[in-house]
Amino acid sequence: MSSPSSPTAATIPSVGRISLPALAATSLVLVTTALAFVFFVAPNDANQGFSQRIFYFHVSIAITAYACFAAGAWQAFRHLWKRDSRADLASYVCVHQGLIFGTLVLLTGSIWAKIAWGRWWLWSEDQLVLFLVLFLFYCAYFMLRFSVDPGSQRANLSAVYALFGVILIPVSFAAIRLAKNLIHPVVFTLHGPNFGGWILVTYCIAQVAMLVLAYTLYRLELGSKRLDVRLRRLREVMA
Amino acid sequence: MTYFRDVGALARKDLLLELRARDTLPAMLLFVAAVFVVFHFALPGTPSKLETTGLLWVAILFTALLGLGRAFVPEREQRTMDGLVLAPCDRSAIWLAKSVATMAFLVAAELVALPLYALFFHPLGGATVLAVVLADVGICAVGTFLGAMAVATRARDLILPLLFLPLAIPIVVGAVGASVVASPGRYLGFLVLYDLLFAVVCWASFEYVVAE
Numbered sequence: 001m002s003s004p005s006s007p008t009a010a011t012i013p014s015v016g017r018i019s020l021p022a023l024a025a026t027s028l029v030l031v032t033t034a035l036a037f038v039f040f041v042a043p044n045d046a047n048q049g050f051s052q053r054i055f056y057f058h059v060s061i062a063i064t065a066y067a068c069f070a071a072g073a074w075q076a077f078r079h080l081w082k083r084d085s086r087a088d089l090a091s092y093v094c095v096h097q098g099l100i101f102g103t104l105v106l107l108t109g110s111i112w113a114k115i116a117w118g119r120w121w122l123w124s125e126d127q128l129v130l131f132l133v134l135f136l137f138y139c140a141y142f143m144l145r146f147s148v149d150p151g152s153q154r155a156n157l158s159a160v161y162a163l164f165g166v167i168l169i170p171v172s173f174a175a176i177r178l179a180k181n182l183i184h185p186v187v188f189t190l191h192g193p194n195f196g197g198w199i200l201v202t203y204c205i206a207q208v209a210m211l212v213l214a215y216t217l218y219r220l221e222l223g224s225k226r227l228d229v230r231l232r233r234l235r236e237v238m239a
Numbered sequence: 240m241t242y243f244r245d246v247g248a249l250a251r252k253d254l255l256l257e258l259r260a261r262d263t264l265p266a267m268l269l270f271v272a273a274v275f276v277v278f279h280f281a282l283p284g285t286p287s288k289l290e291t292t293g294l295l296w297v298a299i300l301f302t303a304l305l306g307l308g309r310a311f312v313p314e315r316e317q318r319t320m321d322g323l324v325l326a327p328c329d330r331s332a333i334w335l336a337k338s339v340a341t342m343a344f345l346v347a348a349e350l351v352a353l354p355l356y357a358l359f360f361h362p363l364g365g366a367t368v369l370a371v372v373l374a375d376v377g378i379c380a381v382g383t384f385l386g387a388m389a390v391a392t393r394a395r396d397l398i399l400p401l402l403f404l405p406l407a408i409p410i411v412v413g414a415v416g417a418s419v420v421a422s423p424g425r426y427l428g429f430l431v432l433y434d435l436l437f438a439v440v441c442w443a444s445f446e447y448v449v450a451e
Contacts, residue, residue, distance in 0.1 A: 137405035137406070143398055144398060147393045157391060160447050161388070168405070168406060174409070176412070178426065
């Protein structure tokens, strides 16, 4: 990071190799393509018909949320291991994006449950219950983070709690599987995805679109957060 | 071996403090008894064994939460945390000693709570008692760790249940499963796995919680 008195502080600091406008344009194109494929190319599901199309977004958003939580834990680990103070902010932004996508999983899952099974909420649906647990867990992460003053202790506590999150995901998943009977459609089995052709293509496009969108949002938020930090330092220097 | 001597000394300190001040344990005992009475009136008639088993676990979890909330209060009030951190021992020993002391309180509370449950509601099986012991290990390991985190925040007592309950859900699943099914092996195994996994993580990362 440049010195606090740098005159270029007014622009959003660059945090990666690809420029932000290029990323934003790419995600716009990808999300539009994904929408077009979902509505016009992918065939209707034999059992659930048109409503099954929400699955392309539901599943790809869920995997994106997992990716965000994993990235957050990775940055948290880097912070604890290398004492890299920038990794703390990156970890926070990853978890924040994960929570946003996690909320979308709850919403899309709820809509799907209503159409497929006639109820807005089903305790027998693994993914939904898991995301509810994760939602509570990561909301507590924000409560924790915002009730500690900024500094190394806040970074440490947040990092340790974010690491707990990635352990909680498989443990909770196992627990939820143990606790219930199974009526959720399993998309991936040991023999690979049980679909093919245009369905697979559409799903892959939607997945890539969501990941690129998440990365764009991550870069945007991280850039503005860093600008914020820089501005505060500048103000301290001026005062 | 000096490590375990340190843990022993620290745990003895907590138990001695409790013996003299009697802050935590009477509160936990009274709380769990009151919760059972509330449950009786919340479920009128004769509730089934399945229902009361769930209530037993809610009572245990909340009673534990009461003890966990108090675990680091003496250190905060007497400002002894700095002294503990500066002591020439491994910092994870602080966590282990606190967990052992909290577990002692919890087990003492359950020695009253479980017979009381059997008296008020339904008799208990051996698997349930084993599940209680295994769940206690997980509750105290994770809860003490989060208790140390919570005292470092401004919100303090308010934040511990928020941090703890999402992490305790797998314990509840394993414990309730072990209490109600005919062959509880899988559920007990799951509890053992949870205890081991989280104990190792807490042990390895406690240093970062107390370090400035």
